[in-house]
Amino acid sequence: MPTLIIDNQTVTVPEGTNVLEAAKRLGIEIPHFCYHEALGSVGACRLCAVEFREGPVKGIQMSCMTPAKDGMVVDTGSAEVLAYRAQVIEWLMTNHPHDCPVCDEGGECQLQDMTVAGGHGIRRYTGPKRTYQNQNLGPFIVHEMNRCIQCYRCVRTYQDYCGGTDFGVLGSRQRLYFGRFSDGPLESPFAGNLVDVCPTGVLTDKTYRFKSRVWDLQEAPSICPHCSLGCAVTPGARYRQLQRRRARLNNQTNGHFICDRGRFGYGYANHPDRPRYPLVGHRRVTWQEALAAMQSKLQELGELFGSGSIGLLTSSRATLETQFLTKRWAAALGSDQLCFEAHPRRDFASRVAASQQLDRSASLEDVRNCDLAVLIGADPLSEAPMLALALRQAARRGARIVIVDPRPVVLPVAFERHAVSVDKFSQLLRGLGRPQQGDFSSSMEELGGSLANALLAAQRPLLIGGTDLLGPQGTQALQHAAKACSQPEKPCRTMFMLTGPNSFGGALLSANGPGFDSLMEGMEQGRIKALLCFEADPLADYPDRKRSRAALARLDMLAVFDCAATATVQESDFFFPTTTVEESVGTLINNEGRMQTFEQVFSAGTPLAESASGSHPPRFFTRDIPGSEPQSAWGILSALMGRSADLDALRREIEKNDHRFAGLSQLKANGEGRRIAIPSQHPESLPLNIASSIGSDQLQLLVTETLYGSELLSSLSPCLQELIPAPFVTVHPQDATRFKLEEGKKVLLGTPMGDLTLTLRIEGDMVPGVAIVPRLRGTVLEPLVPGTESLPCRIEKV
Amino acid sequence: MAMLLSEKQIAQLKRRVRETPHPREMVLDVLHAIQDANGWVSDEGIELAAIILGLSPLQVEEIATFYDKIYRRPVGRKVIHICDSICCWSRGSETLMLRLQQLLGIAAGETTTDGMFTLLPTCCLGACADAPAVRIGKTLYGKVAPEQLETILDGERTEVKS
Numbered sequence: 001m002p003t004l005i006i007d008n009q010t011v012t013v014p015e016g017t018n019v020l021e022a023a024k025r026l027g028i029e030i031p032h033f034c035y036h037e038a039l040g041s042v043g044a045c046r047l048c049a050v051e052f053r054e055g056p057v058k059g060i061q062m063s064c065m066t067p068a069k070d071g072m073v074v075d076t077g078s079a080e081v082l083a084y085r086a087q088v089i090e091w092l093m094t095n096h097p098h099d100c101p102v103c104d105e106g107g108e109c110q111l112q113d114m115t116v117a118g119g120h121g122i123r124r125y126t127g128p129k130r131t132y133q134n135q136n137l138g139p140f141i142v143h144e145m146n147r148c149i150q151c152y153r154c155v156r157t158y159q160d161y162c163g164g165t166d167f168g169v170l171g172s173r174q175r176l177y178f179g180r181f182s183d184g185p186l187e188s189p190f191a192g193n194l195v196d197v198c199p200t201g202v203l204t205d206k207t208y209r210f211k212s213r214v215w216d217l218q219e220a221p222s223i224c225p226h227c228s229l230g231c232a233v234t235p236g237a238r239y240r241q242l243q244r245r246r247a248r249l250n251n252q253t254n255g256h257f258i259c260d261r262g263r264f265g266y267g268y269a270n271h272p273d274r275p276r277y278p279l280v281g282h283r284r285v286t287w288q289e290a291l292a293a294m295q296s297k298l299q300e301l302g303e304l305f306g307s308g309s310i311g312l313l314t315s316s317r318a319t320l321e322t323q324f325l326t327k328r329w330a331a332a333l334g335s336d337q338l339c340f341e342a343h344p345r346r347d348f349a350s351r352v353a354a355s356q357q358l359d360r361s362a363s364l365e366d367v368r369n370c371d372l373a374v375l376i377g378a379d380p381l382s383e384a385p386m387l388a389l390a391l392r393q394a395a396r397r398g399a400r401i402v403i404v405d406p407r408p409v410v411l412p413v414a415f416e417r418h419a420v421s422v423d424k425f426s427q428l429l430r431g432l433g434r435p436q437q438g439d440f441s442s443s444m445e446e447l448g449g450s451l452a453n454a455l456l457a458a459q460r461p462l463l464i465g466g467t468d469l470l471g472p473q474g475t476q477a478l479q480h481a482a483k484a485c486s487q488p489e490k491p492c493r494t495m496f497m498l499t500g501p502n503s504f505g506g507a508l509l510s511a512n513g514p515g516f517d518s519l520m521e522g523m524e525q526g527r528i529k530a531l532l533c534f535e536a537d538p539l540a541d542y543p544d545r546k547r548s549r550a551a552l553a554r555l556d557m558l559a560v561f562d563c564a565a566t567a568t569v570q571e572s573d574f575f576f577p578t579t580t581v582e583e584s585v586g587t588l589i590n591n592e593g594r595m596q597t598f599e600q601v602f603s604a605g606t607p608l609a610e611s612a613s614g615s616h617p618p619r620f621f622t623r624d625i626p627g628s629e630p631q632s633a634w635g636i637l638s639a640l641m642g643r644s645a646d647l648d649a650l651r652r653e654i655e656k657n658d659h660r661f662a663g664l665s666q667l668k669a670n671g672e673g674r675r676i677a678i679p680s681q682h683p684e685s686l687p688l689n690i691a692s693s694i695g696s697d698q699l700q701l702l703v704t705e706t707l708y709g710s711e712l713l714s715s716l717s718p719c720l721q722e723l724i725p726a727p728f729v730t731v732h733p734q735d736a737t738r739f740k741l742e743e744g745k746k747v748l749l750g751t752p753m754g755d756l757t758l759t760l761r762i763e764g765d766m767v768p769g770v771a772i773v774p775r776l777r778g779t780v781l782e783p784l785v786p787g788t789e790s791l792p793c794r795i796e797k798v
Numbered sequence: 799m800a801m802l803l804s805e806k807q808i809a810q811l812k813r814r815v816r817e818t819p820h821p822r823e824m825v826l827d828v829l830h831a832i833q834d835a836n837g838w839v840s841d842e843g844i845e846l847a848a849i850i851l852g853l854s855p856l857q858v859e860e861i862a863t864f865y866d867k868i869y870r871r872p873v874g875r876k877v878i879h880i881c882d883s884i885c886c887w888s889r890g891s892e893t894l895m896l897r898l899q900q901l902l903g904i905a906a907g908e909t910t911t912d913g914m915f916t917l918l919p920t921c922c923l924g925a926c927a928d929a930p931a932v933r934i935g936k937t938l939y940g941k942v943a944p945e946q947l948e949t950i951l952d953g954e955r956t957e958v959k960s
Contacts, residue, residue, distance in 0.1 A: 165854040170863040173921075177863075181844065181855040 004055070004072035019063040019074060020048050030076050031085060031114050033199045034151040035064035038256040039161060045151050046088045047114065051075045060084055082119070089118040092149045094125040096200070103147065105201030107214040111149060112200075132177060137167075138185025139719050140192055140264060142206045150176050153197045161257070163392050163412030164188030178202065188412065189385055189707055192263035196247050196256070207264055207719045208244040212236070220599035221248055221669040223588050224262040225317065225581045226714045227384045228498035229364065230590030230673070231258045235266060235582045240625070241607035242269040242582055252363045252672045253590065259385035261707060265714030269580045270607050273565045276627040279575040287576075287629065291640065294574045297557050298333070301529045307334030309529040311519045314340050315536035316350075316500025317712070318633060319586030320595070320661070321647070323502065323509050324654050325637035326534050332641055337519055337528055340506030342538040342548075344515040346499045346787045347506075348686050349467035352475040353496040354507035354593065355682040358675055360482065361592045362462055362493035368393040370493075372458035374451050375403045376432075376478060377425060377469030381410055382705045382774075383497045384591070387464070388412060402451060404428060405469070406767040407704060408730065418447060421767040422469055422702070422790060423691065429477035432463075433484045448481075455485035461492040467499070468705065468787035472686040496591055499787070504589040508660060508680045515687065516542060523551040530557040534633050535578060537566035537712065540777075543788040545753065561633050564716060577630035579604050580713075584632035585647055587664065589676065595664055596673035604630040694792045699735060699771040701751055701793035703784040706774035710786070715777040727779045730761040731795065732768035739795055749773070750794035753783045757798060771795055802832055802846050811850050821851045825861045829868050838869040866920055874909040876935040876954055879920040886923075886930040890944070894930055895919065897944040901951060914955065 003012040006023050013022045018041060020030050033045035041064035048063045055072035060081060063074075075081065093115060100106050132145035155178060158164040166187045170177040180186070186194075194203040217236035224231040224245070231254035234246045245266045247258040268274070278290035285293070301309055312330045314323050323340060330338040341347035367373065367390040380388035392413040395401050401415035406422055420428060424444045431440055431448020435456045440446040455461040463485070465478045475496060485492040498504060516538065522528035524547075531538070531552065542548035552558055552571055559574035560566075569575055581588075582601040589595050606627025608617055618626075635645040651665040663674045694700050709715050709724035729749050731741065741747055747760045749771060757780070758773070766772065771793050775786050803811070811828055815821050828850050832843040839847075839862060847862075848855040862868045869877065880886075880895050895906065898917055902910050909916040915934075925931035928940025932947075934954050942950070 166856050168856050168860045170859055172864045172866075175863075181859045182841070 002068045002070045002072075004068050004070065004074065006074040007076055013068050015067075017068050019050060019066045019068050019072070022068045023050075023063065023074070023076060028076055030063050031117060032064060033110060033114070033149060034153060036153055036156070036197060036256075039153060039156040039197070041065050042152060042156070045092075045149070047085055049081055049084050049088070051078045051081045086118045086120050089115050089120045090124070093120065093123060094127075095130045095146075096149065097129060097146050098123075099147070103144075103201040104142070104204040104209055105147075105198075109201060110199035111147075130174060135179045136183040137180065137203075138191075139722060140206055140260060141186060141194055142204045142209055143179065144202055144204070145177060145179065147201045148176070148178060149200055151199055153199065154178050154194050154203060157193050157197045157257075158186075158188060158191065160396075161393070162188050162190040162193065162389060164191065167191070167194075189260050189381060190257060190389055190412070192260045193247065193257045195263075205244055207267075208236075211241075211243045212238040217243065218602045220601045222582060222598040222601060223501065223596050224258060224265075225501045225588070226261050226265045226711050227386075228316070228500055228503055228591040229253060229384045229386050230501060230588055230594060230596050231262055231386055232596075233258060233262060235601045237582065237602035239608035240602065240605035240627070241609055242266045242580075242602070248670075250672050252365050252594065254364060254386050255368070255390075257386070257389065259389070261385055261711065261714050261720065264719050265711070265717045266582070267717030267719060268564060268713040269582055270610070271564070271716050271718075272610055274563065274577075275565050275569060275575060276577050276604075276606060277629055278577065279572070281573060287631075290574060290576060294557075294559055295640070297574075298530060301556060302333065305527075305529050308337060309527065310335045311337040311522060311528040311531045312339070312534070313342060313516065313519065313531060313536045313538060314506065314534040315541070316341060316498065316503040316506055318502060318506070318535040319584075320502060320505040320589060320654065320664075321586050321634035321650055322534055322632075322637065323505055324657075325634050325641070325650070327509055329637055329641055336513070337522060338510075338513055339516045339519055340510045340513075341499065341503065342516045342536055342541040343499065343543060343785065343787055344517045344687055345471055345543070345789070346467065346503075347510070347515050348472035348683060349470065349475045349496075349787075350498050350503040350507040351510060351680070351683045352472050352479070352686070353467060353498060353591070354504050354680045356479050356494065356679055358593050358677065358679055360486075360491055360493055361675070362464075362495040363592050363594065364390045366460075366493055367391060367462060367464075367495065369397075370394050370458075370460045370462040371397075371399045372454055372460075373399060373401050373462040373464055374432075374455060375401070375405070375464040376428070376466075377405055377422065377474065378403070378464050378466035378497060379405060379407055379409050379704065380464075380497070381412075382707050382710070383466055383468070385707060387495070387497065391415075400454070402454075404447075404451075405466075406702065406770055407772055408763040408765040417765070419765065419767045420444065420447075421700070421770060423700075425470065425474055426477065429474060429481055432481035433477065435485055452481065452485050455492050456487070459490060461485060461490070462495065463492055464495045464497075466497045468497075470496075471689065471787075471789070472683075473689055476686070498591045501590070502588045504591060504593055504676075505587070508589070508658075508676065511681060512684050517687065520547065520551050523554055526554065529555060530559070531555055533558070533560045533562070533568055533572075534637070535562050537562070537568045539567040539571065540712070540782070541785065543785045545783045545785075561636060563630060564712060566712070576636055577604075578633045578636070579630045583630065584635075586632070586634065587651070587667070590673075593676040593679070594673040595661065595667060595676060597664075597667045597669045599669040604628055690789055692790065692792050694769070694790075698792040698794055699731070700769055700790045701749075701784075702770050702772045702790060703775055703786045703788065704772060705786050706776070709777055709779075710775040712777065724776060724779070725774070727756070727758050727776055727781045728761050728773070729758040729795070730763050730766065730772040732766055732770070733762050733764055734768040735771075735795075736760070736762045739797075741795065741797060746798040748794075748796050748798050750796075751784065752791050752793075756780050802840070802843050803835055807831060807835070808846075808850060815851055821853065822857075822861075824851060825853070825858060826865070826868075829858070829862055833868060837875070838872050866918065872909075873916040874913050876914065877916045877918060879918050879923060879933040881921070881923045881925070881929070881931045882919045883922045883926075885926040889929040891930040893944050894932060894942060894947065897947050901947060915951075
């Protein structure tokens, strides 16, 4: 722990800390371009020069390249240093265009800041500036190479941190060019991070281009709602339009970066089809009318059929506050027909995942620091993209990554691969739960046993599971295996990928409550007459759409509270528009059990761009803001129960009511969140596994999540829609030969949900006997929902 | 694409890549093979090299564009590199450059109309002890005096003819 003096202040830092970081601890910001906490030091920009007066090195040195040592006396602002930095900036500016007035980076440009701070206001260089041809880098990023200052941050982010291979640095010396081999979309699903790391305007957000100056944006700390990881983001809005999302630093979860689904999935908030008005029987009414009509209908049903005739459903998209108040309202109504997830198997898998000891649960930071990660039934890039990036960081530090999965899994890093079909998982997990034993009854158990031994031998072992493929039983077995592979001083941590941003919250609150299957039966048998859906879409998310459609059709009353035009909204008798994450405040609990609060970015309203149709804003005057009727679901619930919508009081109540949420009222949205202290009870009973038998002329149907098109909200984002692939099915070459199928040709897939015409893909890196289809909303594949037991299907040429 | 190298050459290079622990070590060997066969490396050449090496075209291009002895545009049969780095510059490389431009009737970066020579400045030929240095084709000339240039060029021309 070296102790040194920087600008007359003493600081002690861990061994290996560089002087730039040491100064930061004292609140001294040394100007820099190329140094980045996540990317490390390269000493390329020469801006972070400081003067070393005493100690092992003397004179002007780069602070990012100099490790702090005992006895150093550093001056970050001596006259010589300031002159040196001003000179460096002047060099950098010789080639930089004076186009700040038309540059999107303006206002958050490090070069602009440093140029002004460095005192370089007048250009002395009058010669020609170096210019380049820009490339079309696809739908997300604009390229403007003339502005480049050669800090190499983009290459270090894209290639080193994110594992991309199609963007890099070309040429040498004065001819450096940061780009691709030829024009075309950037291939990495983490390409959007280039926008955040570029210290000037070379790489900017195409979806945000020329929309706002950053100082005009409304911004607040928020959480990404597009998977269960809960990455920290900063959305920006203006003129009632959500205009962009940036990564926010949370060292425990995402670190400095986010995935492109998170960055560019924001468009759902501005969607022109978003329902913004309360509706009764598809007729637009006022809030008062709608609430009164619904409550009188509820009362009527309650009196006629009893309180058990009312079912309530929320989802993993709902905040903890909404879920809690739904539970409260169910109690007030006297109904025990309450469920927190429309997909029973996913529901119970989440409940199992939430029941484990939380000191065993791994954060993304734990993933980045592990030395062995074994993934069972997990496809990180599709189910939780930032997990893939965390695994890459672990591998860069020497970790071994093993993936056991039936699907063709792609990661931005090399890994060890075992293609194993889902029905072999139980054998594998049995072996995994028995380290240091020899008498295995199958080769699959033996594989599990050998992985278990490796986990036992590792220093920071990690077991990662995808709950969609594992199901509740598999999730439980993985937890048992982790326990068996743990030693007191080095526990084998686990991480599960869950359905949505607040699956964990729903799992904690549902305790031993019913699954949606039992609500379905209630509806089918006519016991349940009314269903109230809070940000839940049972029609799309219950695995059997025919059955859910028929059940919902039997209801006397379907009330839906949502922010998106879901399938269930179309069928609703009462509809109430709710706010998006960015338009309200709330709490989400991520897949490791971390409570994270988010703040309101802007108020809901039809974007000016839409209400003015791209022209001058409307010239008539009203007191109301168009489209501003959405309210937070927890706010509506408060009103329905006659409570005041007081967030602080509500959080204190949640805390007091359930000690698992201790600390909720103290949480700050810009902090690291807080782990749930105590796990929930293990669910008493789990739905049974019902494996369908697969005939010899049939294949097993496996529906899986995919990066773009599966998750509801991001699939509504216009800029991601163009990346949703045409519906396809993937089979093993053996099966292609068996059924005489050809790559790229149309095939007919006969499923229990109907016959579908799809394009065939053949992939050697998967198990035979399976037909894999992605969940793609808005396509013929829409009715197929992941996370179900495997079903039989037929495949034939068209 | 196959025309850039013979099937046999491609198979040989692929075998050598397989035998190398790090395929990137072989990038320059593959690029030189393509350049030797074609005089320069076209975009298709980069793509072929990428296939042989199991890398992305960008990863090959990063290296191809870093080195000025890999030609990414068509050049004459022989490329003349005149070192303009500090040692050669202090020993009169500027005079050599001017003299060569006169003799060949082209500016730096251009190719003679007969397609014989391309004239390029280079930042170092690793021959500082023999400054000023000039490289023509694969022959290095050290301690070159301006009056020697005409003879050197004649020699290089005849060598091609013979």
